[in-house]
Amino acid sequence: SAxxxxxxxxxxxxxxNVLNHVDLQIHEGELVTLLGPSGCGKSTLLRCIAGLTDIDxxxxxxxxxxxxxxxxxxxxxxxxFQSYALFPNLTVSENIQYGMKMRGASKGExxxxxxxxxxxxxxxxxxxxxxxxxxxxxxxxxxxxxSLAVQPKVLLLDEPLSALDAKIRKxxxxxxxxxxxxxxxxxxFVTHDQEEALIISDRVCLMNKGSIVQQGTxxxxxxxx
Ligand code: ADP
Ligand code: ADP
Numbered sequence: 664s665a666x667x668x669x670x671x672x673x674x675x676x677x678x679x680n681v682l683n684h685v686d687l688q689i690h691e692g693e694l695v696t697l698l699g700p701s702g703c704g705k706s707t708l709l710r711c712i713a714g715l716t717d718i719d720x721x722x723x724x725x726x727x728x729x730x731x732x733x734x735x736x737x738x739x740x741x742x743x744f745q746s747y748a749l750f751p752n753l754t755v756s757e758n759i760q761y762g763m764k765m766r767g768a769s770k771g772e773x774x775x776x777x778x779x780x781x782x783x784x785x786x787x788x789x790x791x792x793x794x795x796x797x798x799x800x801x802x803x804x805x806x807x808x809x810s811l812a813v814q815p816k817v818l819l820l821d822e823p824l825s826a827l828d829a830k831i832r833k834x835x836x837x838x839x840x841x842x843x844x845x846x847x848x849x850x851x852f853v854t855h856d857q858e859e860a861l862i863i864s865d866r867v868c869l870m871n872k873g874s875i876v877q878q879g880t881x882x883x884x885x886x887x888x
């Protein structure tokens with residue numbers, strides 16, 4: 664059965680239907696990409712799953728429980744945005760530890776986890792640096808580590824690579840895929856870049872005008888017989 668299941672998600676802004684009864688099932692450890700043109704509702708769908716936007720109808724079932732009425736911080740869902748959105752006045756390690764601190768983790772626990780994640784993203788030498796002293800790619804790796812620090816059940820990545828230049832983008836997408844596999848992290852990755860979707864995904868969902876219009880593995884969608 665599905666680990667995360669969206670059932671008939673609807674969202675309107677004013678009179679415009681931005682999401683039209685979106686259904687989606689995701690298995691544990693799967694990386695699913697939402698691919699579609701700008702404005703088709705990808706970000707809105709992620710924000711609805713994270714609880715940052717209220718839905719007008721539907722269910723969001725995580726491990727058999729409907730999480731629609733839970734506040735964002737109780738949903739156990741991590742999100743990384745296109746703009747890294749690190750806290751500028753906190754160091755890299757403080758940024759990574761922020762969510763754990765909010766949840767009452769001990770200092771020792773926080774430090775251990777932060778060091779583990781810094782090693783994973785290969786930024787141990789930047790632990791005491793401030794975000795403004797990091798490159799875009801480094802900042803995005805810290806944003807990823809910060810999301811993982813609280814051990815979410817699901818990770819939502821909203822165009823995490825699109826602000827970066829081409830070479831860094833390719834390196835980082837490989838890195839994201841490696842980390843996702845290593846943690847067996849159930850992930851939804853949003854992009855409007857077809858090549859990126861094909862390379863990174865277990866499954867691709869094509870979105871258009873607020874609906875998922877087709878889905879399959881990269882091979883199923885893009886291999887012509
Ligand atoms: P995508 O991520 O695919 O580019 P979005 O989810 O950002 O698409 O946007 C889908 C549509 O919803 C767009 O037409 C956008 O302008 C509109 N929209 C998004 N957020 C809001 C909002 N807070 N208020 C009104 N309209 C919005
Ligand atoms: P992106 O294209 O990167 O998905 P947008 O520029 O569409 O992001 O949206 C940036 C912010 O503005 C989001 O918080 C979104 O909800 C909001 N927004 C987008 N479109 C509208 C709109 N038509 N009216 C009000 N808010 C909007």
